[in-house]
Amino acid sequence: MSTVEAATAAVKRRHVDGRGLIGLLLVAAPVTLIGALILWPVSVSVFDTLTVRGPDGRHFSLESYRFFFSDGFSLRNLWLTIQVAAICTVLLLVISLPIALYLRFSETRLAGYIQALALFPLFVPSILLAYALIRTLGPNGTVDILLTAVGLPKIPSPYLTPWGPIIGLVWDNLPLTLLIILAGLSNVSRASIDAARDVGAGSFAVLWYIVLPRIRGTLLVAASFIILGLFSAFTLPYLLGPAVPEMMGPFMRRTIIEVDDPLQARTQAVVTFMICALFAMFYVRSVARTRREQSS
Template identity: 50%
Template sequence: MTAGISEITTVPRRKRASRGGGGTLGLALVAPAFGLMILLVLLPASRSLLGTIFPDQAGEPSLKNYEAFFSDARSASNLLFTVQVSVITLAILLTIGLIIALYLRFSQSRFIGAIQIIALFPLFVPGIVISFALIRFIGPTGLLPTTLRALGISGYRTPYLHPSGAIIGLVWENIPLTIMLLTAGLAQISNSSIEAARDVGAGWLRILSQIILPQIIRSIVVAASLNFLGIFGSFTVPYILGPAAPQMMSIFMQNTFSERHDSGVAETQAAVTFLVCLVIGVIYTLCVFRDTARDGKARQ
């Protein structure tokens, strides 16, 4: 009897010991990558950020760089333009991505494989190739306006070198990531819950709003956060397809550094961009870690 009790009481200790060993091994495996991230990303970013706050040799903090940035009409216009393009592109991405992901998840059509290949095809095409392909399609002498003129349809205005051109290119470039993230979230929804809702007379709109969407909120937040960060810092597609003015912040920074040779102003522009992305990164991190902690408590 005593041996049995001692054997039972030693089991949790063994589990705790194994968990501790696994945690140490995990930290050891993560440490090199984390250290490299600190060395190559966090330290240079912190140094640049501190350089914008302590611009003088005296070492006194000052926000004059940021005051100059927001008081400059061109800088404020470029920041607002970047936010607008990112938000509009993100809204279109989530709408199109959710429609395609729902179709791939719940449709029984034999064309699912072909649609999935087409939707994921931009993932394997560089952004510069996508940009020039879109110029040949939607440009002033591209396939689309040529076809419209042949059909007798006039009044076509090309989105090339306009904000809409950059948005079209960014949607095309980021649609595969959106679909993959949303499809992964939809894969966690059981068919039994959908069938049970249908049995009680629920239509697709009610199933979507009360069953599907609440269960993929995390996937939507992750897709929105990652896409926003990628779009906000994009360079190639807006540079080729977008307007000359206003500009995306990445293009604005590159021009300030390479053409004006003003590293201090470019550093402030980079810091503003970093702070905007930091807000989105915090939202993404809080969402992911909150759900991870909740899943961990549920398993315990």
């Protein structure tokens, strides 16, 4: 190796090192923030739930988790949250997919208006949505008035039943789901669909064999995002849902503020967090896989 080449390599390396340092500095701020504001409090909470203060200092105990998992009341709330999350996710994917397909492949001006309409919930605060839903779908609300006007019986109102928050949460999460699926659909080229059409594939076959396989990862990402949001939902379950069972959001709030039991509130939070972490893992793995596919 000539000295010139060695010098060039050294410069290059130094250049790379410098870039690395700047890069590290750039990520330092968000990493510190996440560490100080999220990871640290979370680990303190987890530590608190796993220990009890005895006369001779703190020692390890699973008592708070034993209480949570043997308490029918808490389990019923957790179970309701899981059910609502599952129903909402299925509903959101079923509703968003056709809209997204239409928006992706339609070229009429109407599509623009429909997109604007579908994204509208993004700009409506959930507290307004809750009151609006009470006025429309609540007992003697707008829907009931219209039904009565044409001589039909009133609807069994979803207000103060688990269906109240489900309807509200689906409406509220529609734009996010739609945007994620739309982004995924941009990976599906029109040419591949046209090619399938040319060999005689019907609409269903195109959807099943061409579109869905390409956006499977996207759907998983969308589902993870929805579930993460639903587990922390507060306003809509609180205002529209029944007193019991409660979803985890209102339940945690009530446990810490009203029941004045920070330990159980933390335990509830850790359990919720663990379930969310499971879905976050799906998301991270899906992103990592996409990266690998793109780089290979």
